[in-house]
Amino acid sequence: xxxxxxxxxxxxxxxxxxxxxxxSAYGVLNKARQHPGAIQKMFxxxxxxxxxxxxxxxxxxxxxxxxxxxxxxTPAGAFGSCRYKLGDLNKNVEKYRRIxxxxxxxxxxxxxxxxxxxxxxxxKNLAEFVKEQNLDIKCIGIPKTIDNDLPETDCxxxxxxxxxxxxxxxxxxxxDVSSMAATSTKVFILEVMxxxxxxxxxxxxxxxxxxxxPPHIILFPEVPFHLHSFTKKVEETVGKFGFxxxxxxxxxxxxxxxxxxxxxGTDAFGHAQLGGVAxxxxxxxxxxxxxxxxxxxxxxxxxxxxxxxxxxxxxxxxAVGRHAVELALEGKTSVMxxxxxxxxxxxxxxxxxxxLEKVANREKMLPSDFISTDGFxxxxxxxxxxxxxxxxxxxPDYQKGIPRYTKLRRELASKIVNYDFPI
Amino acid sequence: xxxxxxxxxxxxxxxxxxxxxxxSAYGVLNKARQHPGAIQKMFxxxxxxxxxxxxxxxxxxxxxxxxxxxxxxTPAGAFGSCRYKLGDLNKNVEKYRRIxxxxxxxxxxxxxxxxxxxxxxxxKNLAEFVKEQNLDIKCIGIPKTIDNDLPETDCxxxxxxxxxxxxxxxxxxxxDVSSMAATSTKVFILEVMxxxxxxxxxxxxxxxxxxxxPPHIILFPEVPFHLHSFTKKVEETVGKFGFxxxxxxxxxxxxxxxxxxxxxGTDAFGHAQLGGVAxxxxxxxxxxxxxxxxxxxxxxxxxxxxxxxxxxxxxxxxAVGRHAVELALEGKTSVMxxxxxxxxxxxxxxxxxxxLEKVANREKMLPSDFISTDGFxxxxxxxxxxxxxxxxxxxPDYQKGIPRYTKLRRELASKIVNYDFPI
Numbered sequence: 001x002x003x004x005x006x007x008x009x010x011x012x013x014x015x016x017x018x019x020x021x022x023x024s025a026y027g028v029l030n031k032a033r034q035h036p037g038a039i040q041k042m043f044x045x046x047x048x049x050x051x052x053x054x055x056x057x058x059x060x061x062x063x064x065x066x067x068x069x070x071x072x073x074t075p076a077g078a079f080g081s082c083r084y085k086l087g088d089l090n091k092n093v094e095k096y097r098r099i100x101x102x103x104x105x106x107x108x109x110x111x112x113x114x115x116x117x118x119x120x121x122x123x124k125n126l127a128e129f130v131k132e133q134n135l136d137i138k139c140i141g142i143p144k145t146i147d148n149d150l151p152e153t154d155c156x157x158x159x160x161x162x163x164x165x166x167x168x169x170x171x172x173x174x175x176d177v178s179s180m181a182a183t184s185t186k187v188f189i190l191e192v193m194x195x196x197x198x199x200x201x202x203x204x205x206x207x208x209x210x211x212x213x214p215p216h217i218i219l220f221p222e223v224p225f226h227l228h229s230f231t232k233k234v235e236e237t238v239g240k241f242g243f244x245x246x247x248x249x250x251x252x253x254x255x256x257x258x259x260x261x262x263x264x265g266t267d268a269f270g271h272a273q274l275g276g277v278a279x280x281x282x283x284x285x286x287x288x289x290x291x292x293x294x295x296x297x298x299x300x301x302x303x304x305x306x307x308x309x310x311x312x313x314x315x316x317x318x319a320v321g322r323h324a325v326e327l328a329l330e331g332k333t334s335v336m337x338x339x340x341x342x343x344x345x346x347x348x349x350x351x352x353x354x355x356l357e358k359v360a361n362r363e364k365m366l367p368s369d370f371i372s373t374d375g376f377x378x379x380x381x382x383x384x385x386x387x388x389x390x391x392x393x394x395x396p397d398y399q400k401g402i403p404r405y406t407k408l409r410r411e412l413a414s415k416i417v418n419y420d421f422p423i
Numbered sequence: 424x425x426x427x428x429x430x431x432x433x434x435x436x437x438x439x440x441x442x443x444x445x446x447s448a449y450g451v452l453n454k455a456r457q458h459p460g461a462i463q464k465m466f467x468x469x470x471x472x473x474x475x476x477x478x479x480x481x482x483x484x485x486x487x488x489x490x491x492x493x494x495x496x497t498p499a500g501a502f503g504s505c506r507y508k509l510g511d512l513n514k515n516v517e518k519y520r521r522i523x524x525x526x527x528x529x530x531x532x533x534x535x536x537x538x539x540x541x542x543x544x545x546x547k548n549l550a551e552f553v554k555e556q557n558l559d560i561k562c563i564g565i566p567k568t569i570d571n572d573l574p575e576t577d578c579x580x581x582x583x584x585x586x587x588x589x590x591x592x593x594x595x596x597x598x599d600v601s602s603m604a605a606t607s608t609k610v611f612i613l614e615v616m617x618x619x620x621x622x623x624x625x626x627x628x629x630x631x632x633x634x635x636x637p638p639h640i641i642l643f644p645e646v647p648f649h650l651h652s653f654t655k656k657v658e659e660t661v662g663k664f665g666f667x668x669x670x671x672x673x674x675x676x677x678x679x680x681x682x683x684x685x686x687x688g689t690d691a692f693g694h695a696q697l698g699g700v701a702x703x704x705x706x707x708x709x710x711x712x713x714x715x716x717x718x719x720x721x722x723x724x725x726x727x728x729x730x731x732x733x734x735x736x737x738x739x740x741x742a743v744g745r746h747a748v749e750l751a752l753e754g755k756t757s758v759m760x761x762x763x764x765x766x767x768x769x770x771x772x773x774x775x776x777x778x779l780e781k782v783a784n785r786e787k788m789l790p791s792d793f794i795s796t797d798g799f800x801x802x803x804x805x806x807x808x809x810x811x812x813x814x815x816x817x818x819p820d821y822q823k824g825i826p827r828y829t830k831l832r833r834e835l836a837s838k839i840v841n842y843d844f845p846i
Contacts, residue, residue, distance in 0.1 A: 017602045019595075047605040075595050077602030084606050167825050172442075172498050172727035175828060179440045179500030182470040183507050188723060207825060279699065299719035300611060304595035308730055310824060390824030401733060401813030402590050402630060405598060 007038065007109040009328075010052065011060075012045035014115030014122075014144075017077040018158030019165075019306040020317035021144050022406075024114050025078060026071040027321025028142070029060055032110075033068075038329055039110060043413060047080035049113070049122070052099045053421050057106060057413040070406030072318065073396040075306035078408045084423070085118055089125040096129040098421050103137060105416040110138050110328045114321070116145035116156075117361060120336055124356035127334035138328040141336035141356055142320050146303045148199040149363045152354040153338035157320055158303070160313030160389035163203030165305040166192050166247070167390060169298065171207035174214035174245040177294070181243035187234060187285050187293035188245050190215075191278035193302060195251040198222050198366040200302075203386055204247035205378035214245030216376075219281070221251030222366055223375035225260055231288045233376055238291060248277055307403050311392025316349070323351045347388030430461065430532040432751075433475065434483075435468035437538030437545075437567075440500040441581030442588075442729040443740035444567050445829075447537050448501060449494040450744025451565070452483055455533075456491075461752055462533060466836060470503035472536070472545070475522045476844050480529060480836040493829030495741065496819040498729035501831045507846070508541055512548040519552040521844050526560060528839040533561050533751045537744070539568035539579075540784060543759055547779035550757035561751040564759035564779055565743050569726045571622035572786045575777040576761035580743055581726070583736030583812035586626030588728045589615050589670070590813060592721065594630035597637035597668040600717070604666035610657060610708050610716035611668050613638075614701035616725060618674040621645050621789040623725075626809055627670035628801035637668030639799075642704070644674030645789055646798035648683055654711045656799055661714060671704055730826050734815025739772070746774045770811030 011028050013021055025044070032039045044058040045051025051058065058079055060068070071078055086095045103111070113123045120141045127139035143150050148159035170190050177188040194200040198220035205218060216237040219225060237244040252260045261277045278295035285293050320337040327335060335353040342348040370382035378386075396403040434451050436444055448467070455462040467481040468474025474481065481502055483491070494501055509518045526534070536546045543564045550562035566573050571582035593613050600611040617623040621643035628641060639660040642648060660667040675683045684700045701718035708716050743760040750758060758776040765771040793805035801809075819826040 013602070017599055050605060074598070076598035079602075080605055081602045082606040083603070164824055168730050169724050169728070171825055171828065172729060173723040175497070175499035176440055176723045176727040179436070179502075179504045180506070182473060182503055183505040190724070206823075276699075276702065279702075294722050295720070296722035296724050297718070297720045298724070299717050300596040300599045301592050301613070301719050301721070301724075304599040305592070306595060307591050387823055392824070393818070393821055395816070395818070398816055400629070400810055401587055401815070402594055405594065 006040035006107055008041045008043060008107045009039045009110035009112065010043045010045065010057070010103065010108045011112040012048045012051060012114065013077040013079055013081040014048045014113060014119040015081060015083060016146065016303065017081050018144060018146050018303055019075040019161040019309045020157050020314050021114060022071040022074045022076070022078045023314050023317035024142050024144060024157060024321035026068060027318040028112050028325055029068050031322040031325035035329060043106065043108065044079040046410060046412065048082035048084065049086065050082050050084055050423065052102050053095065053423060055102050055415050055417050058410045059413045062411045063409060067406060067408055071408070072314070073306065074405040075304045078406065079410065086122045086125065089129060096126055099126065100130060100133065100135065102417050106413065109136060112140050112142055112324050114142040114144050116147065117150060117363065120150070120356055121360035124334055124360045127356065138331070138333040140324040140328050140332065141359065142324045143336055143338070146200065147194055147197060149197050149365070150359060151362045151364045152336070152359050154341040154349065155339055155389055157313060157317035159199060160310035160316070161305065162193070162200055162302050163206065163386060164310040164390035165302050165308050166200060166203045167206035168308060170204045170215050170245060170247055173296065174207065177243045177245060184292060185294050186238050186243050186291045189248055189278045189281050189293065189295040190246070191248050191250060191276060191295065191297045194221065194249045196221060196363060198249055201247050201249035202366060202370060202378050202382055203390070205383065206386055206390060211377070212241065215247045216241070216244050217246045218377055219246065219248040219252045220366065220371060220375070221249050221253060222371060224255040225252050227284065231284065234285060234291070235289055246281065248281055250277055252277055306396055306405070309394050310390045311394040312389055314394040319351055327353055344384055344388070347391065429463035429530055431464040431466060431530045432462045432533035432535065433466045433468065433480070433526065433531045434535040435471045435474060435537065436500040436502055436504040437471045437536060437542040438504060438506060439569065439726065440504050441567060441569050441726055442498040442584040442732045443580050443737050444537060445494040445497045445499070445501045446737050446740035447565050447567060447580060447744035449491060450741040451535050451748055452491050454745040454748035458752060466529065466531065467502040469833060469835065471505035471507065472509065473505050473507055473846065475525050476518065476846060478525050478838045478840050481833045482836045485834045486832060490829060490831055494831070495737070496729065497828040498727045501829065502833065509545045509548065512552060519549055522549065523553060523556065523558065525840050529836065532559060535563050535565055535747050537565040537567050539570065540573060540786065543573070543779055544783035547757055547783045550779065561754070561756040563747040563751050563755065564782065565747045566759055566761070569623065570617055570620060572620050572788070573782060574785045574787045575782050577764040577772065578739070578762055578812055580736060580740035582622060583733035583739070584728065585616070585623055585725050586629065586809060587733040587813035588725050588731050589623060589626045590629035591731060593627045593638050593668060593670055596719065597630065600666045600668060607715060608717050609661050609666050609714045612671055612701045612704050612716065612718040613669070614671050614673060614699060614718065614720045617644065617672045619644060619786060621672055624670050624672035625789060625793060625801050625805055626813070628806065629809055629813060634800070635664065638670045639664070639667050640669045641800055642669065642671040642675045643789065643794060643798070644672050644676060645794060647678040648675050650707065654707065657708060657714070658712055669704065671700055673700055675700055729819055729828070732817050733813045734817040735812055737817040742774055750776055767807055767811070770814065
């Protein structure tokens with residue numbers, strides 16, 4: 001009698017977490033549970049791919065349906081994520097070999113990797129390695145990044161929720177400044193993430209009903225910062241509306257490509273700097289225009305703000321996770337699930353997949369026709385693209401006034417390989 | 424025949440605005456509309472008390488019921504607020520005289536002033552002045568301050584919503600750091616408002632289910648900052664939980680009472696400083712412990728975040744506005760409406776009033792038994808006090824993915840006094 005070994009799956013979260021990456025986890029785990037004949041058990045990497053390298057496999061079969069469902073409304077990485085690159089296959093083959101060793105020991109035939117560009121590259125490399133080894137391990141990438149810079153997918157889960165947070169926050173703070181400007185603060189600056197591309201900064205523009213509405217100025221990483229044209233625009237805006245509301249991307253650069261501020265060191269104008277471009281912009285406004293200002297840096301608040309996630313984003317995050325399992329069960333490998341925009345108004349979308357070869361190591365930048373000619377705001381085309389991504393609310397439950405987020409039990413499977421691997 | 428002059432009312436918003444001060448405005452305007460025989464028309468000051476001094480009176484009778492209702496869910500000051508003190512009655516009598524001149528010209532017999540400690544003092548002074556002048560103008564204070572530092576009222580409208588924002592934000596950001604800590608950020612710092620009292624900082628403690636939960640450290644203005652005990656606590660926390668989540672009040676001080684950082688200048692450790700205590704704490708952690716960290720400064724975002732307002736706070740804000748009109752119509756003057764806690768569990772509350780003499784120029788500080796003995800967290804007693812204030816959600820409507828906030832039409836009444844007053 002031939003004993004059919006049970007096939008298991010492995011899911012890992014990678015890189016900076018988001019408000020909805022756990023919704024993708026839910027999509028994967030829930031779908032896999034619907035196919036117990038094909039996938040007996042899903043393991044999740046404790047702290048991402050480190051979990052595979054260190055054989056720290058969370059046995060999600062021990063989690064109840066309720067626990068798994070809680071992932072839909074819980075931000076950040078419930079299994080732990082990591083910033084750890086496996087790197088080039090040829091130079092780091094021992095890492096790929098180790099992962100395969102652990103996978104073989106635990107009968108893992110499905111690999112789901114939930115991350116950004118680097119993670120998609122890793123998934124591609126692993127797919128290549130298992131093919132060389134004549135192993136049947138399906139390797140599927142699941143898109144995730146607040147930076148929205150993955151190619152081949154219309155958008156990236158995680159981005160829509162940050163965009164909704166940024167648009168709502170600048171709308172609210174601008175109302176505040178507007179009420180106080182007669183006798184107090186005249187300029188407000190909100191610093192947002194996005195070191196390479198201006199997707200997040202651009203989403204601030206969604207707070208505008210018309211061109212006179214705040215935010216009056218967006219500083220994109222794509223548009224070189226000119227001191228004079230910036231201060232002129234601030235001065236004009238305060239003259240016209242009594243106040244000026246500004247979004248600044250952490251990635252704003254000078255003409256020569258140098259970041260306006262280095263996180264720890266001396267800024268581009270030679271001032272000592274404790275990090276943050278917003279205080280630098282504030283200093284410029286004070287020195288050049290002598291205008292009272294306030295500034296905020298949202299930092300992790302923006303990417304973890306599940307309390308104001310976009311429903312579209314939550315739905316898409318879950319869907320790309322679910323579809324990853326469907327693709328694997330169809331026998332696909334070395335692909336990433338994608339979101340496809342079908343129509344703009346009304347917004348309709350579907351799911352697809354793309355060969356990882358086309359995704360790995362490519363960044364989708366903000367198109368130049370998404371930025372206005374003066375470089376300080378977004379175009380109608382940009383608005384049409386962004387707007388559906390922040391649509392809909394998907395509130396978590398609350399208990400005692402705060403969101404009731406899941407604290408997932410993380411029980412590790414017994415080690416089988418059981419020797420240390422140098423990380 | 425005796426012509427009975429119509430009696431009108433005047434409402435103004437004062438000082439830093441909040442997520443719910445417009446709900447108080449709604450309470451006032453809506454209640455006054457129910458008594459057209461007593462109060463024919465409500466004017467609102469354009470930019471607070473400046474509106475009275477400059478005779479810029481917004482005629483709210485021109486606003487529809489729908490417009491007025493929109494105030495319930497719109498943050499910041501719909502009529503404009505200001506930072507402008509009338510000051511001591513004896514030294515500034517010309518300002519009080521001017522206000523009364525404008526009030527007489529517009530038949531204003533009811534004055535409602537919505538603000539913090541200074542505003543309550545102003546209301547008291549005006550009540551005194553009109554009494555001296557034998558004028559029948561009822562002067563009622565309506566409490567408002569995110570700082571929660573007004574005496575005689577159990578809490579201050581505006582505070583509960585900031586508290587909910589801070590508790591939710593630190594909960595979410597802590598989940599984020601917790602997921603990343605294995606290979607990346609180990610310490611997260613959120614700077615919150617509250618220069619004099621630690622009420623807002625204390626609200627971060629509501630994110631905890633038990634003492635091991637984040638935030639692990641709260642730095643209060645009431646507790647002198649000791650470098651060594653702080654870094655020791657951070658180090659221990661990271662050792663125990665893998666990460667450390669910190670709330671820091673902008674008002675944290677050294678033993679000698681000096682603020683840890685001055686907003687613009689050199690900080691307490693002699694470093695150049697662009698503002699913000701969070702980056703200073705971050706620098707300390709990096710220098711002393713060499714731990715990767717991230718920091719956020721919520722600034723105006725925290726006090727304008729109507730999207731996550733506490734329902735309790737919204738209800739109380741509306742109620743104190745409504746009750747102010749009731750008190751005026753009962754013939755009261757020189758009083759402030761108060762919120763009275765009846766029971767803690769379940770939380771029940773009522774409305775009251777207090778003589779402004781007892782309110783003016785007194786700050787309610789965080790009681791010492793609300794802070795733990797090590798000075799880094801809140802006590803159970805504090806939690807019992809704070810918890811009901813953040814209870815309940817009161818979501819605004821959304822349109823195209825962002826909250827649909829009212830843009831109130833502000834039509835000014837024709838000037839009657841019509842000469843300039845030097846501000």
